[in-house]
Amino acid sequence: MSIESSSLVTKNFSVTGMTCGNCERHVRHAAEEVPGVSAVTVDRPGNAATVSYDPERTTPAAIAAAITEAGYEATEAGA
Numbered sequence: 001m002s003i004e005s006s007s008l009v010t011k012n013f014s015v016t017g018m019t020c021g022n023c024e025r026h027v028r029h030a031a032e033e034v035p036g037v038s039a040v041t042v043d044r045p046g047n048a049a050t051v052s053y054d055p056e057r058t059t060p061a062a063i064a065a066a067i068t069e070a071g072y073e074a075t076e077a078g079a
Contacts, residue, residue, distance in 0.1 A: 013077055
């Protein structure tokens, strides 16, 4: 099923615990595995991730929980 770009929301997350490129890949993979997520950008030096998702299929809390379960503390930035 394709996701129409007009229905997507983009949120920034603070992510701590990333120390290398492998950590970035783990965070990206954890977020991408959440149903409804369409794009993930990870910025290790900035301790951040930007995620585009369908708000009818998932929530920022679910995305943060998936990243946290992967071993990296994640919270919605500005929340």
